[in-house]
Amino acid sequence: MKNHSITHTQNLTQTTSNNPIQLLQGTIEIANQMYTISKGFQETHVQPSTVNYYPTYLNYSSQYELVGKWKDFSNLDVLKTYIQNELIPHFDIFHFHFSTSLLPNHSDLELINQTNKPIFMHHWGSDVRDLSKALEINPHAKAKVTDPSYVEETLKNLSKNIRHCIVADHELRRYVKDYYENVYMIPTSVDLNMYKVLEHENHKPLIVHAPTNYEIKGSQTIINAISKLQSEFDFNFKLITGMSHEEAKSLYQQADIIVDQIHVGCYGLFAVECMALGKPVVCHISDYMLEHYPEDLPIISANPDTIYMKLKKLLQNQDEWKEISKKSRQYAIKYHDHIKNGLKLLNIYQKVLSEK
Numbered sequence: 001m002k003n004h005s006i007t008h009t010q011n012l013t014q015t016t017s018n019n020p021i022q023l024l025q026g027t028i029e030i031a032n033q034m035y036t037i038s039k040g041f042q043e044t045h046v047q048p049s050t051v052n053y054y055p056t057y058l059n060y061s062s063q064y065e066l067v068g069k070w071k072d073f074s075n076l077d078v079l080k081t082y083i084q085n086e087l088i089p090h091f092d093i094f095h096f097h098f099s100t101s102l103l104p105n106h107s108d109l110e111l112i113n114q115t116n117k118p119i120f121m122h123h124w125g126s127d128v129r130d131l132s133k134a135l136e137i138n139p140h141a142k143a144k145v146t147d148p149s150y151v152e153e154t155l156k157n158l159s160k161n162i163r164h165c166i167v168a169d170h171e172l173r174r175y176v177k178d179y180y181e182n183v184y185m186i187p188t189s190v191d192l193n194m195y196k197v198l199e200h201e202n203h204k205p206l207i208v209h210a211p212t213n214y215e216i217k218g219s220q221t222i223i224n225a226i227s228k229l230q231s232e233f234d235f236n237f238k239l240i241t242g243m244s245h246e247e248a249k250s251l252y253q254q255a256d257i258i259v260d261q262i263h264v265g266c267y268g269l270f271a272v273e274c275m276a277l278g279k280p281v282v283c284h285i286s287d288y289m290l291e292h293y294p295e296d297l298p299i300i301s302a303n304p305d306t307i308y309m310k311l312k313k314l315l316q317n318q319d320e321w322k323e324i325s326k327k328s329r330q331y332a333i334k335y336h337d338h339i340k341n342g343l344k345l346l347n348i349y350q351k352v353l354s355e356k
Contacts, residue, residue, distance in 0.1 A: 024091040026051035031269035038064040040342025109161035137288035138265035170292040189338035197278035208255035210240040218262035225308040276332035280324040298327035
Protein backbone atom coordinates (compact mmCIF):
# COMPACT_ATOMS: atom_id res chain seq x y z
CA MET A 1 0.00 0.00 0.00
CA LYS A 2 2.57 2.56 -1.08
CA ASN A 3 1.99 6.01 -2.55
CA HIS A 4 -1.77 5.84 -2.16
CA SER A 5 -3.25 9.30 -2.55
CA ILE A 6 -6.58 10.74 -1.51
CA THR A 7 -7.12 14.20 -2.93
CA HIS A 8 -8.91 16.51 -0.52
CA THR A 9 -11.66 17.70 -2.84
CA GLN A 10 -14.77 15.82 -1.65
CA ASN A 11 -15.88 16.04 1.99
CA LEU A 12 -17.12 12.84 3.58
CA THR A 13 -19.73 14.60 5.71
CA GLN A 14 -21.50 16.46 2.89
CA THR A 15 -25.15 15.51 2.54
CA THR A 16 -28.35 16.95 1.14
CA SER A 17 -31.83 17.08 2.58
CA ASN A 18 -33.12 14.64 -0.05
CA ASN A 19 -31.24 11.67 1.38
CA PRO A 20 -29.08 11.08 -1.67
CA ILE A 21 -27.59 7.73 -2.51
CA GLN A 22 -24.05 7.92 -1.18
CA LEU A 23 -21.83 6.20 -3.76
CA LEU A 24 -18.16 5.33 -3.35
CA GLN A 25 -16.13 4.30 -6.40
CA GLY A 26 -12.59 3.00 -6.28
CA THR A 27 -9.81 2.31 -6.31
CA ILE A 28 -8.28 2.91 -9.73
CA GLU A 29 -9.15 5.37 -12.48
CA ILE A 30 -9.55 3.38 -15.70
CA ALA A 31 -9.76 5.61 -18.78
CA ASN A 32 -11.30 8.42 -16.71
CA GLN A 33 -14.42 6.34 -16.09
CA MET A 34 -14.82 6.89 -12.33
CA TYR A 35 -14.87 10.63 -12.96
CA THR A 36 -17.18 10.34 -15.97
CA ILE A 37 -19.63 8.04 -14.17
CA SER A 38 -19.67 10.45 -11.22
CA LYS A 39 -20.29 13.42 -13.47
CA GLY A 40 -23.13 11.56 -15.18
CA PHE A 41 -24.99 11.59 -11.86
CA GLN A 42 -24.85 15.38 -11.47
CA GLU A 43 -28.59 15.88 -12.13
CA THR A 44 -29.66 12.91 -9.98
CA HIS A 45 -29.93 12.19 -6.26
CA VAL A 46 -26.68 10.22 -6.29
CA GLN A 47 -23.80 11.83 -4.42
CA PRO A 48 -20.62 10.26 -5.80
CA SER A 49 -17.18 10.08 -4.25
CA THR A 50 -14.09 8.38 -5.61
CA VAL A 51 -10.87 6.95 -4.22
CA ASN A 52 -7.92 6.57 -6.58
CA TYR A 53 -4.96 4.65 -5.21
CA TYR A 54 -3.09 4.68 -8.51
CA PRO A 55 -2.70 8.15 -10.06
CA THR A 56 -0.84 8.15 -13.40
CA TYR A 57 0.82 10.51 -15.85
CA LEU A 58 -2.55 10.79 -17.62
CA ASN A 59 -3.54 13.21 -14.85
CA TYR A 60 -7.29 12.60 -14.88
CA SER A 61 -9.61 14.93 -12.96
CA SER A 62 -9.85 14.40 -9.20
CA GLN A 63 -13.01 16.48 -8.77
CA TYR A 64 -14.92 13.77 -6.91
CA GLU A 65 -12.08 12.34 -4.86
CA LEU A 66 -12.68 11.80 -1.20
CA VAL A 67 -11.32 13.67 1.79
CA GLY A 68 -10.12 11.19 4.40
CA LYS A 69 -8.04 10.85 7.55
CA TRP A 70 -5.39 8.85 5.74
CA LYS A 71 -2.46 9.38 8.09
CA ASP A 72 -0.31 6.40 7.19
CA PHE A 73 -1.06 4.43 4.05
CA SER A 74 1.63 1.87 4.81
CA ASN A 75 -0.26 0.77 7.93
CA LEU A 76 -3.03 -1.58 6.86
CA ASP A 77 -4.51 -1.79 10.35
CA VAL A 78 -5.06 1.98 10.43
CA LEU A 79 -6.56 1.87 6.96
CA LYS A 80 -8.84 -1.05 7.80
CA THR A 81 -10.09 0.68 10.97
CA TYR A 82 -10.88 3.84 9.01
CA ILE A 83 -12.72 1.85 6.35
CA GLN A 84 -14.74 -0.07 8.92
CA ASN A 85 -15.62 2.86 11.19
CA GLU A 86 -16.10 5.70 8.71
CA LEU A 87 -16.37 4.66 5.07
CA ILE A 88 -18.63 1.63 5.34
CA PRO A 89 -21.20 3.31 7.63
CA HIS A 90 -21.36 6.41 5.43
CA PHE A 91 -21.82 4.95 1.94
CA ASP A 92 -24.84 3.13 0.52
CA ILE A 93 -23.20 1.56 -2.55
CA PHE A 94 -19.64 0.47 -3.24
CA HIS A 95 -18.67 0.39 -6.92
CA PHE A 96 -15.19 -0.98 -7.50
CA HIS A 97 -13.18 -1.09 -10.72
CA PHE A 98 -10.61 -3.33 -12.39
CA SER A 99 -10.64 -6.08 -9.74
CA THR A 100 -9.58 -3.66 -6.97
CA SER A 101 -11.17 -2.79 -3.64
CA LEU A 102 -10.26 -0.74 -0.58
CA LEU A 103 -7.73 -3.24 0.76
CA PRO A 104 -5.10 -5.12 -1.26
CA ASN A 105 -6.30 -8.54 -0.05
CA HIS A 106 -9.99 -7.64 -0.58
CA SER A 107 -10.74 -8.21 3.11
CA ASP A 108 -12.88 -5.05 3.05
CA LEU A 109 -15.43 -6.86 0.88
CA GLU A 110 -16.42 -9.16 3.72
CA LEU A 111 -16.76 -6.17 6.06
CA ILE A 112 -19.07 -4.41 3.59
CA ASN A 113 -21.09 -7.57 3.10
CA GLN A 114 -21.78 -7.77 6.82
CA THR A 115 -23.76 -4.52 6.45
CA ASN A 116 -25.79 -5.87 3.51
CA LYS A 117 -24.76 -2.92 1.37
CA PRO A 118 -24.50 -3.56 -2.38
CA ILE A 119 -21.08 -4.06 -3.93
CA PHE A 120 -20.46 -3.82 -7.68
CA MET A 121 -17.32 -4.89 -9.52
CA HIS A 122 -16.75 -3.14 -12.82
CA HIS A 123 -14.39 -5.10 -15.08
CA TRP A 124 -12.76 -3.30 -17.97
CA GLY A 125 -10.79 -5.76 -20.10
CA SER A 126 -7.29 -6.89 -19.32
CA ASP A 127 -8.23 -7.63 -15.70
CA VAL A 128 -10.51 -10.50 -16.85
CA ARG A 129 -9.59 -11.24 -20.47
CA ASP A 130 -8.75 -14.94 -20.64
CA LEU A 131 -6.56 -15.45 -23.72
CA SER A 132 -7.79 -18.99 -24.38
CA LYS A 133 -11.42 -17.83 -24.30
CA ALA A 134 -10.59 -14.74 -26.34
CA LEU A 135 -9.02 -16.88 -29.09
CA GLU A 136 -12.26 -18.86 -29.36
CA ILE A 137 -13.97 -15.84 -30.91
CA ASN A 138 -11.01 -13.88 -32.23
CA PRO A 139 -7.97 -15.52 -33.88
CA HIS A 140 -5.99 -12.27 -33.59
CA ALA A 141 -6.55 -11.88 -29.85
CA LYS A 142 -3.81 -10.90 -27.43
CA ALA A 143 -4.09 -10.45 -23.67
CA LYS A 144 -1.92 -8.88 -20.98
CA VAL A 145 -2.56 -11.84 -18.67
CA THR A 146 -1.69 -15.12 -20.38
CA ASP A 147 -2.22 -17.42 -17.38
CA PRO A 148 -5.93 -18.38 -17.31
CA SER A 149 -5.64 -19.69 -13.76
CA TYR A 150 -4.80 -16.19 -12.52
CA VAL A 151 -7.97 -14.73 -14.06
CA GLU A 152 -10.05 -17.65 -12.81
CA GLU A 153 -8.73 -17.37 -9.25
CA THR A 154 -9.30 -13.61 -9.19
CA LEU A 155 -12.90 -13.96 -10.33
CA LYS A 156 -13.60 -16.79 -7.91
CA ASN A 157 -12.29 -14.77 -4.98
CA LEU A 158 -14.12 -11.58 -5.91
CA SER A 159 -17.46 -13.26 -6.59
CA LYS A 160 -17.46 -14.86 -3.13
CA ASN A 161 -18.37 -11.45 -1.73
CA ILE A 162 -19.71 -9.60 -4.79
CA ARG A 163 -23.00 -10.46 -6.47
CA HIS A 164 -23.12 -7.66 -9.03
CA CYS A 165 -20.79 -7.15 -11.97
CA ILE A 166 -20.69 -4.50 -14.70
CA VAL A 167 -18.98 -4.80 -18.07
CA ALA A 168 -19.05 -2.72 -21.23
CA ASP A 169 -19.91 -5.34 -23.84
CA HIS A 170 -20.59 -8.95 -24.79
CA GLU A 171 -16.91 -9.85 -25.14
CA LEU A 172 -16.22 -9.08 -21.49
CA ARG A 173 -19.47 -10.69 -20.42
CA ARG A 174 -18.14 -14.03 -21.68
CA TYR A 175 -15.34 -13.97 -19.12
CA VAL A 176 -17.42 -13.08 -16.04
CA LYS A 177 -20.89 -14.57 -16.55
CA ASP A 178 -20.07 -17.89 -14.84
CA TYR A 179 -18.89 -16.20 -11.65
CA TYR A 180 -21.24 -13.36 -10.67
CA GLU A 181 -24.91 -13.70 -9.82
CA ASN A 182 -25.84 -10.62 -11.87
CA VAL A 183 -23.95 -9.20 -14.85
CA TYR A 184 -25.02 -5.85 -16.27
CA MET A 185 -23.79 -4.20 -19.46
CA ILE A 186 -23.23 -0.43 -19.42
CA PRO A 187 -21.28 1.05 -22.35
CA THR A 188 -18.19 3.14 -21.71
CA SER A 189 -19.13 6.79 -21.37
CA VAL A 190 -17.85 10.23 -22.29
CA ASP A 191 -18.95 13.74 -21.45
CA LEU A 192 -19.80 14.84 -24.96
CA ASN A 193 -19.48 18.51 -23.99
CA MET A 194 -15.78 17.86 -23.47
CA TYR A 195 -15.38 16.39 -26.97
CA LYS A 196 -16.16 18.95 -29.60
CA VAL A 197 -15.94 18.32 -33.33
CA LEU A 198 -13.49 20.97 -34.56
CA GLU A 199 -13.49 22.00 -38.18
CA HIS A 200 -9.92 21.86 -39.44
CA GLU A 201 -8.02 21.29 -42.64
CA ASN A 202 -4.53 19.86 -42.54
CA HIS A 203 -2.11 20.70 -45.31
CA LYS A 204 -1.44 16.97 -45.43
CA PRO A 205 -3.63 14.27 -43.88
CA LEU A 206 -2.63 13.33 -40.35
CA ILE A 207 -2.89 9.76 -39.05
CA VAL A 208 -2.53 9.29 -35.28
CA HIS A 209 -1.83 6.18 -33.20
CA ALA A 210 -1.67 6.30 -29.39
CA PRO A 211 -0.41 3.00 -27.99
CA THR A 212 -0.67 2.30 -24.27
CA ASN A 213 0.71 -1.20 -24.90
CA TYR A 214 2.65 -1.86 -28.13
CA GLU A 215 2.07 -5.61 -28.08
CA ILE A 216 -1.67 -5.56 -27.37
CA LYS A 217 -2.34 -2.69 -29.77
CA GLY A 218 -0.26 -4.24 -32.54
CA SER A 219 1.73 -1.03 -32.81
CA GLN A 220 4.74 -2.38 -34.68
CA THR A 221 2.53 -3.87 -37.39
CA ILE A 222 0.66 -0.56 -37.61
CA ILE A 223 3.93 1.39 -37.87
CA ASN A 224 5.18 -0.97 -40.59
CA ALA A 225 1.99 -0.44 -42.59
CA ILE A 226 2.29 3.32 -42.17
CA SER A 227 5.90 3.29 -43.33
CA LYS A 228 4.95 1.37 -46.46
CA LEU A 229 2.05 3.72 -47.19
CA GLN A 230 4.23 6.81 -46.79
CA SER A 231 6.12 5.72 -49.89
CA GLU A 232 2.81 5.77 -51.79
CA PHE A 233 0.87 8.70 -50.27
CA ASP A 234 1.71 12.14 -48.91
CA PHE A 235 0.55 12.25 -45.27
CA ASN A 236 1.86 12.80 -41.76
CA PHE A 237 1.91 10.25 -38.96
CA LYS A 238 2.10 10.98 -35.23
CA LEU A 239 2.72 8.44 -32.47
CA ILE A 240 1.36 9.73 -29.15
CA THR A 241 2.85 8.39 -25.91
CA GLY A 242 3.54 9.64 -22.38
CA MET A 243 1.26 12.68 -22.48
CA SER A 244 -1.45 13.79 -20.10
CA HIS A 245 -4.96 13.00 -21.24
CA GLU A 246 -5.73 16.64 -22.09
CA GLU A 247 -2.51 17.08 -24.07
CA ALA A 248 -3.19 13.94 -26.05
CA LYS A 249 -6.81 14.88 -26.71
CA SER A 250 -5.74 18.18 -28.29
CA LEU A 251 -3.66 16.16 -30.77
CA TYR A 252 -6.49 13.73 -31.50
CA GLN A 253 -8.59 16.75 -32.46
CA GLN A 254 -6.08 17.62 -35.18
CA ALA A 255 -6.07 14.12 -36.68
CA ASP A 256 -7.85 13.00 -39.85
CA ILE A 257 -7.65 9.27 -39.06
CA ILE A 258 -7.18 7.52 -35.72
CA VAL A 259 -5.69 4.02 -35.58
CA ASP A 260 -6.56 2.32 -32.30
CA GLN A 261 -5.63 -1.40 -32.21
CA ILE A 262 -5.60 -4.46 -34.48
CA HIS A 263 -5.81 -7.39 -32.05
CA VAL A 264 -8.38 -7.06 -29.28
CA GLY A 265 -11.52 -7.48 -31.37
CA CYS A 266 -13.66 -4.84 -29.66
CA TYR A 267 -13.43 -1.10 -29.14
CA GLY A 268 -12.71 0.69 -25.88
CA LEU A 269 -12.79 4.20 -24.53
CA PHE A 270 -10.06 5.56 -26.79
CA ALA A 271 -12.16 4.71 -29.84
CA VAL A 272 -15.23 6.21 -28.16
CA GLU A 273 -13.38 9.46 -27.44
CA CYS A 274 -12.21 9.70 -31.02
CA MET A 275 -15.67 8.97 -32.42
CA ALA A 276 -17.01 11.70 -30.14
CA LEU A 277 -14.46 14.03 -31.75
CA GLY A 278 -15.86 13.05 -35.14
CA LYS A 279 -12.85 11.04 -36.28
CA PRO A 280 -12.75 8.00 -38.56
CA VAL A 281 -11.43 5.24 -36.31
CA VAL A 282 -9.57 2.11 -37.44
CA CYS A 283 -9.86 -0.70 -34.90
CA HIS A 284 -10.11 -4.48 -35.03
CA ILE A 285 -13.68 -5.67 -34.47
CA SER A 286 -14.07 -9.45 -34.41
CA ASP A 287 -16.89 -11.17 -36.29
CA TYR A 288 -18.34 -12.18 -32.92
CA MET A 289 -18.52 -8.58 -31.73
CA LEU A 290 -19.86 -7.33 -35.07
CA GLU A 291 -22.88 -9.52 -34.38
CA HIS A 292 -23.40 -7.85 -31.00
CA TYR A 293 -22.60 -4.21 -31.71
CA PRO A 294 -25.26 -1.90 -33.17
CA GLU A 295 -25.53 -2.04 -36.95
CA ASP A 296 -24.61 1.64 -37.26
CA LEU A 297 -21.09 1.13 -35.85
CA PRO A 298 -18.89 3.38 -38.05
CA ILE A 299 -15.50 1.92 -37.05
CA ILE A 300 -13.31 0.67 -39.91
CA SER A 301 -12.28 -2.81 -38.81
CA ALA A 302 -8.71 -3.94 -39.51
CA ASN A 303 -6.55 -6.78 -38.25
CA PRO A 304 -2.82 -7.48 -38.69
CA ASP A 305 -3.47 -9.01 -42.10
CA THR A 306 -5.63 -6.17 -43.42
CA ILE A 307 -4.33 -2.98 -41.76
CA TYR A 308 -2.24 -1.93 -44.77
CA MET A 309 -5.09 -2.33 -47.27
CA LYS A 310 -7.69 -0.72 -44.99
CA LEU A 311 -5.53 2.37 -44.49
CA LYS A 312 -4.69 2.47 -48.19
CA LYS A 313 -8.39 2.43 -49.09
CA LEU A 314 -9.04 5.28 -46.66
CA LEU A 315 -6.24 7.35 -48.16
CA GLN A 316 -7.56 6.64 -51.64
CA ASN A 317 -11.07 7.77 -50.70
CA GLN A 318 -10.61 10.95 -48.73
CA ASP A 319 -13.95 12.26 -49.94
CA GLU A 320 -15.61 9.67 -47.64
CA TRP A 321 -14.00 10.99 -44.45
CA LYS A 322 -16.59 13.70 -43.82
CA GLU A 323 -19.47 11.21 -43.83
CA ILE A 324 -17.58 8.79 -41.59
CA SER A 325 -16.86 11.68 -39.24
CA LYS A 326 -20.54 12.56 -39.04
CA LYS A 327 -21.53 8.95 -38.35
CA SER A 328 -18.83 8.61 -35.69
CA ARG A 329 -20.12 11.60 -33.73
CA GLN A 330 -23.73 10.41 -34.05
CA TYR A 331 -22.78 6.95 -32.77
CA ALA A 332 -21.01 8.38 -29.73
CA ILE A 333 -24.03 10.55 -28.93
CA LYS A 334 -26.44 7.65 -29.32
CA TYR A 335 -24.60 5.01 -27.26
CA HIS A 336 -21.90 6.62 -25.11
CA ASP A 337 -23.35 9.76 -23.57
CA HIS A 338 -22.47 9.82 -19.86
CA ILE A 339 -25.87 11.23 -18.87
CA LYS A 340 -27.84 8.50 -20.66
CA ASN A 341 -25.59 5.75 -19.33
CA GLY A 342 -25.67 7.29 -15.87
CA LEU A 343 -29.43 6.89 -15.83
CA LYS A 344 -29.07 3.24 -16.85
CA LEU A 345 -26.65 2.71 -13.99
CA LEU A 346 -28.92 4.57 -11.55
CA ASN A 347 -31.79 2.25 -12.48
CA ILE A 348 -29.57 -0.73 -11.63
CA TYR A 349 -28.54 0.83 -8.32
CA GLN A 350 -32.16 1.52 -7.39
CA LYS A 351 -33.25 -1.98 -8.31
CA VAL A 352 -30.52 -3.56 -6.19
CA LEU A 353 -31.18 -1.25 -3.25
CA SER A 354 -34.90 -2.09 -3.37
CA GLU A 355 -34.07 -5.79 -3.07
CA LYS A 356 -31.99 -5.43 0.12
